[in-house]
Amino acid sequence: MHASARQREILHRLLVDGYVEAKELAASLGVDTSTIRRDLDALARTGQVQRTHGGARPVLGRAVDVPYATKKSERVKEKVAIAVAAASRVRNGDTVILDSGSTTYEVAVALRHKKRLTVITNDLRIGKFVATLPDVRLLVTGGELLGSVFTLVGERAVSFVEDYNADWTFLGADAIDPVAGITNTNTLEVPLKRAMIAAGDTTVVVVDSSKFGQRALAKVATLDEVDLILTDAELPEDAAQAYGDHVVRAPITTPSPGEETTAEAK
CATH class of the missing domain: 3.40.50.1360 (Rossmann fold)
Structure with missing residues (x-):
């Protein structure tokens, strides 16, 4: 899957779930965790996500349902x-x-x-x-x-x-x-x-x-x-x-x- 397609999928899951975890994304998308981290970093640089330890959430200003572990x-x-x-x-x-x-x-x-x-x-x-x-x-x-x-x-x-x-x-x-x-x-x-x-x-x-x-x-x-x-x-x-x-x-x-x-x- 190309980087742009992965990032669209990440944004879709973020919209549905309110939070994404790098390890889970890597396993479900069949890529290395380092690849997902680069995708998340790229999305964060363009202001589309907010990076967290181990994952990402929507940008501040919109309330989301975040896992208890976070x-x-x-x-x-x-x-x-x-x-x-x-x-x-x-x-x-x-x-x-x-x-x-x-x-x-x-x-x-x-x-x-x-x-x-x-x-x-x-x-x-x-x-x-x-x-x-x-x-x-x-x-x-x-x-x-x-x-x-x-x-x-x-x-x-x-x-x-x-x-x-x-x-x-x-x-x-x-x-x-x-x-x-x-x-x-x-x-x-x-x-x-x-x-x-x-x-x-x-x-x-x-x-x-x-x-x-x-x-x-x-x-x-x-x-x-x-x-x-x-x-x-x-x-x-x-x-x-x-x-x-x-x-x-x-x-x-x-x-x-x-x-x-x-x-x-x-």
Whole structure:
């Protein structure tokens, strides 16, 4: 296959999947990984893709569904700051719904010292972590697995959540915009996210500052349908003002020597 044909195929897969990995492309297209890397570099030079470690994604400004393996290593300090702020609001004995995602995973880690919690989640990685915590009741939804993001979705997951009431729902988001509201890159997760909003007495969107001012394919909720948006302090104050009173910016702090962080707790 000629380079131009390969690059068209790469762009097509990027449009469909939202992310491409060099090793997978090389195997499926029958070329060396070094060849794919050169293709990706060429596409990046012309502004058609954004290079990542081991692959590529669409250019910034368009929200995409990125595999968990990539998301978990990005903006870690920001996500930890958001998680600490989120966990500080939860009381011992509360029931907490944790949506899937790398930021909500950090919320799970930050909740590790709380007592008598009940945690409901559709994220298998969160479920695995929470299962190791003492004095926590864990409920994991059923449903169909979205493998790259370890997320359970579908009618069974929705009906499961609808059977419960929670003190808190911590919701992830792919994009947030003052007009479009909270949006997601795929439609499969939307019904479950809406069920989580309905089940929680208080819904808090936990999302790092890079997601603001973006729009994704599927609408999840308007800003008025959630109670709070927790983000990190890298969101400029003037940008936060566009979202009214919904946004709280968590400070990013450097731990003191010997102090445990949520990332280290994993």
